[in-house]
Amino acid sequence: MSGSPISDVRRLEYRNVTMRFAPTRGRDVLTAVRGVSFSVRDGEVVSLIGPSGCGKSTLLSIGSGLTAPSEGEACVDGARLEGPNAEVALMLQKDLLLPWRTVAENVMLGVEIQGMPLPERKQRAQELLSNFNLAEFSNHYPHQLSGGMRQRVALARTLAVDPHVLLLDEPFSAVDAQTRIVLQRELAQTLQRAGKTALLITHDLAEAVTLSDRVLVMSRRPGTIIDEITIDMPQRDNPIARRHDPKVNDYVARLMDRLDIAHASLDQVPAGDAA
């Protein structure tokens, strides 16, 4: 395996999940995902890839407890999700920083909502900001930061609630390529150090391979899981080193093959994700 200790405890599990959306003007019932079952073990990082609109974001929304599936169930630590769960934290492509809060106050949002006392949450925010080399910006406002820094603050906010499971929906797709590589390394190190479990959605095949223990490939809508690839490479906490490994190209080639990218045409790709 990757060298990281991954136990057999199932942190996050999808059991036969199907999601249908009510018909809207001129459209039939939309089945976003159908019969999806998989689990993410404690400390494992799993990537979910698939064409646009295949229901990846829907799955993440179900895993966060914000959306209830039409059929099946999502479980965290063996318990069926009935709503948002304190052990699961979500991070999206948009940083969703609140412009009226300073960087430190943004990091504290989750723990503040959960009722942590002020001195404690201040301390936690300072620790996290130091880890991400943002300590000197803790009293800045989001608009004063670059896109990469804002995304780091969003990651710090996600980690502040100390969740077991991180759900990451294309967290780095809005930043430039060089910043993305730096952020990927920071994420990988953080996940490894804290032993967090993560489910990552990405369009970037190399990102999926370099950051994960396992990659799940989804089909076009209605999304089902059509392949599961275990990434048999060392150094999951160092995606930059992994990038130099020629194995990455083999994995990416296999993923491209499974996604049928060579034969896909643009009209098969809907403009936006369903969820």
Next chain:
Amino acid sequence: MNGRSVVMRRGLAASVALLLIFLAAWQWGPGLLGVPSFIVPSLSMVAVEFVHAWQVNHLLFHTSVTIAEVMAGFALGSLLGAVVGYLLGMSPTAEFALSPYILALQIAPKVAFAPLFILWMGFTVYPKILVAILIVFFPVMVNVLTAVRNVDPDLINLARSFKATRAQIFWKIEFPTSMPPMFAGLRIGSTLAVIGVVVGELVGGNMGLGYLLTFGEGQANTPMVFVSIVMLTAVGGLAYLAVIIVERHILHYLPARGVRGDF
């Protein structure tokens, strides 16, 4: 920064020059064009009348009454507008049910209610305040309603994923998000409040700048009418300025806006 300050300096100089030209035209224009002073009194005549009104006609008292009415009407009207805006924003059903009536009330010219309110409440300050409340209510309510409706659903979901209660979502997300549009509504409301109060005072009563204005009109005292108009403009300007100062304080986190600023 340097380019900006140059623009500001030039703009300020042009503004002052325009003011001087305007005042000079007011002073000497009517005489040069042969306009009689009971139609357009010169600047100096208005200034003399200002001193006279201050000493004899209790100008300060009437101005204070108008300011108090504007403040009361503006405060109550914007509070009411904000509360209704938040409630309707959070309840699409209520908005759907009430929107035709709100629209009807919005279309009705609010100042036309002034005589009615005076019939109801007599020659007191209350009908004036009521007209101001009614007229301030709409811009504030519409802006708050739109702002609450347009909060990014992902922000709400973020708060929900932290297990936020409905009240927490409101106070931590929706309420602060609605601040900038609400202040846009308050700015409009601050100037409208003066209009509401003046119309009320014009229609009936024996206090306030609107009363002084009709009093001057009855005596064919054109300079007094001008004095009243100038004072009303000053009251409106003060109200607007007060909103801007509070807004700058509360919305301090917004990136600095361009040279044109807030005006």
